Amino acid sequence: MSRRSVRTERRLFLADGPKAVEGALASALVEEIFATEAAAEQYAQILGSAEVAIVEPRAIEGLSDSVSPAGLVAVCRFFDIPTARIADDTPGPRLIAICADVRDPGNAGTVIRCADAAGADAVILAGDAVDLYNPKTIRASVGSAFNLPIAIERDVESAIAAARASGLQVLAADMDGEDLFSADDLLRRPTAWLFGNEAWGLPQTLRDASDHVVSIPIFGRAESLNLSTAAAVCLYATARSQRG
Structure with a gap:
């Protein structure tokens, strides 16, 4: 989902970082959440009872385009309106x-x-x-x-x-x-x-x-x-x- 064509075809995108994940969770748009063990602990209050897949930092780096990934990425559904x-x-x-x-x-x-x-x-x-x-x-x-x-x-x-x-x-x-x-x-x-x-x-x-x-x-x-x-x-x- 790093490419626009893939995002458009699947109507899924990546919310990268705690603020984005928090907003996506509040809007009930989240399909999956991936986090490092350290990030899952650090952002436990944001994640609440959501199911989280714990992954290695290298996996998060592959999903995130941030220079310094926060260790937390969610796969989310599109939400734009007509x-x-x-x-x-x-x-x-x-x-x-x-x-x-x-x-x-x-x-x-x-x-x-x-x-x-x-x-x-x-x-x-x-x-x-x-x-x-x-x-x-x-x-x-x-x-x-x-x-x-x-x-x-x-x-x-x-x-x-x-x-x-x-x-x-x-x-x-x-x-x-x-x-x-x-x-x-x-x-x-x-x-x-x-x-x-x-x-x-x-x-x-x-x-x-x-x-x-x-x-x-x-x-x-x-x-x-x-x-x-x-x-x-x-x-x-x-x-x-x-x-x-």
Whole structure:
């Protein structure tokens, strides 16, 4: 299951490390758990009464892509939902994140984590996006991938249409837009944030498909913010306005 094609065919993935395994167990997604003897003892509270296969450290190293494996890996079932179910699973969504063509697993996992922390209702990985079940994506989410609905949508415009069908405005996070910090009236509305690719941002077609383009002001000399940082700022600004 180290390859995407194998994961997709079997609809199984590896949750690597204690946070990922804990989230998978809480979501009842676990098929098998493998652990070293030391890890089984160290993470006994997480594992509870779950059945664990004790294996040698070398076996864990073969399953894990981490530089320093924690000694704990679970085989889990896929858990993504159809995009159309977002409104059904989260009645009256107020805040979601759409990642359009986001290809770095660390960024995707961190956006999921930020969305979870900001109280978002869902995340959509859209377009030519990184695999949700890439071990690095799951690990970067630090368990948050199991905490909120996540959809995988091949067509970004279909993701935007689904957001609108759920009663959400679509705000594109990009340069040369409205000032985020002067947009409280806008942010109070139910919102889907559209975040673009790490290298080239959002194409003009997606900017045009959004209701508003919103930018984060840069007060210092930095040229820009990276994707996950920008997502955190936008999601938290919206959560503050909606909850204020």
